[in-house]
Amino acid sequence: MTLLECKNLTKLYGKHTALSDISFQIDSGHIIGILGPNGSGKTTLLKLITGLLSPTSGTVYVKEEPIGPASKSIISYLPDHTYLNKNLRIQDIIDFFADFYEDFDSLRAYDMMAKLQINPRQKLKTLSKGTQEKVQLILVMSRHASLYILDEPLAGVDPAARDYILDTILSNYDENASILISTHLISDIENILDEVIFIQDGSLHTHALVDELREKDHKSIDTIFREVFKC
Amino acid sequence: MPWNLNSDRPIFIQIIEKIQMDIISGLYTPGDKLPSVRELAQKASVNPNTMQKALSELERTGLVYSQRTSGRYITEDTAMIANLKTTLAKDIVTQFLDNMQRLGIKDEEVISLISEIIKGDDHDTVRM
Numbered sequence: 001m002t003l004l005e006c007k008n009l010t011k012l013y014g015k016h017t018a019l020s021d022i023s024f025q026i027d028s029g030h031i032i033g034i035l036g037p038n039g040s041g042k043t044t045l046l047k048l049i050t051g052l053l054s055p056t057s058g059t060v061y062v063k064e065e066p067i068g069p070a071s072k073s074i075i076s077y078l079p080d081h082t083y084l085n086k087n088l089r090i091q092d093i094i095d096f097f098a099d100f101y102e103d104f105d106s107l108r109a110y111d112m113m114a115k116l117q118i119n120p121r122q123k124l125k126t127l128s129k130g131t132q133e134k135v136q137l138i139l140v141m142s143r144h145a146s147l148y149i150l151d152e153p154l155a156g157v158d159p160a161a162r163d164y165i166l167d168t169i170l171s172n173y174d175e176n177a178s179i180l181i182s183t184h185l186i187s188d189i190e191n192i193l194d195e196v197i198f199i200q201d202g203s204l205h206t207h208a209l210v211d212e213l214r215e216k217d218h219k220s221i222d223t224i225f226r227e228v229f230k231c
Numbered sequence: 232m233p234w235n236l237n238s239d240r241p242i243f244i245q246i247i248e249k250i251q252m253d254i255i256s257g258l259y260t261p262g263d264k265l266p267s268v269r270e271l272a273q274k275a276s277v278n279p280n281t282m283q284k285a286l287s288e289l290e291r292t293g294l295v296y297s298q299r300t301s302g303r304y305i306t307e308d309t310a311m312i313a314n315l316k317t318t319l320a321k322d323i324v325t326q327f328l329d330n331m332q333r334l335g336i337k338d339e340e341v342i343s344l345i346s347e348i349i350k351g352d353d354h355d356t357v358r359m
Contacts, residue, residue: 029280031278031280166276170273170278171269171273175279191236191277192276192278220238
């Protein structure tokens with residue numbers, strides 16, 4: 001089933017074209033990497049899909065419906081900047097999420113916090129930047145959503161924690177859910193991806209299965225990326 | 232132990248090779264039940280879809296068979312496993328001979344080198 005469809009998406013910021021005529025479809029049960037250099041439009045695209053921005057033209061469909069309250073309830077989004085109140089204790093934020101989202105699984109959140117040795121009684125502002133990012137990702141992955149949208153989930157965390165986070169992503173999403181991940185850290189995540197979408201200057205450059213790209217070019221996705229976006 | 236997968240070759244092919252190797256080396260014995268797709272995917276740190284694709288391919292070749300409700304099992308056809316072992320061994324030897332040829336070493340020399348090493352004391356240090 002088509003979980004997400006972007007149809008001729010264009011987004012202008014004043015005269016600047018952030019995205020131009022992007023169309024693609026995503027089915028249920030896949031992990032897709034959104035890859036592109038800085039300023040290529042990845043975050044804008046993700047914000048259009050979550051409904052935080054409106055496209056200048058074009059439409060986003062989630063489960064064949066235009067985005068709206070229904071789509072928001074099945075999309076779990078990790079933004080590139082935090083929006084949490086840093087004066088709150090983690091356990092209060094967990095309560096807040098449990099109140100806010102019907103599909104939030106508090107037990108799962110506490111369990112993951114424990115595995116990463118994060119004390120839920122601590123206030124968010126007392127944690128390091130990397131640990132704050134882990135907390136946010138745990139919150140996002142503790143929802144039983146149909147579509148997870150993760151904007152740069154690995155940027156601030158150390159390589160060992162990255163492995164744990166990827167493991168968390170793999171073990172916590174159910175087979176009918178899909179995950180969109182934008183990142184620069186391609187080599188860290190490419191083995192868990194089914195598909196990649198390359199975005200170049202606001203346009204869709206490639207949308208392909210990762211194993212097909214590897215087979216065709218005999219190169220890793222990381223190497224292909226470096227060649228496509230060579231400065 | 233994490234699986235050692237390279238990113239420059241299709242992942243599902245490397246998974247197939249790894250499971251073939253585990254069967255040949257006796258880590259899995261004929262008739263053994265394989266872990267679930269999810270468990271294997273997590274162990275290998277790959278996408279469950281990729282693992283599924285690799286297992287379907289192994290099923291197609293007959294090395295693995297599935298029983299509708301209870302999961303996937305290693306074939307009990309020991310002749311098939313022996314065949315696979317021979318095929319893989321031949322591949323390795325062919326590759327090795329290609330490398331020797333590149334070094335300009337003739338076949339007879341290769342054979343005497345091999346027997347020398349097998350007989351010699353340095354056998355254990357050479358073998359990994």
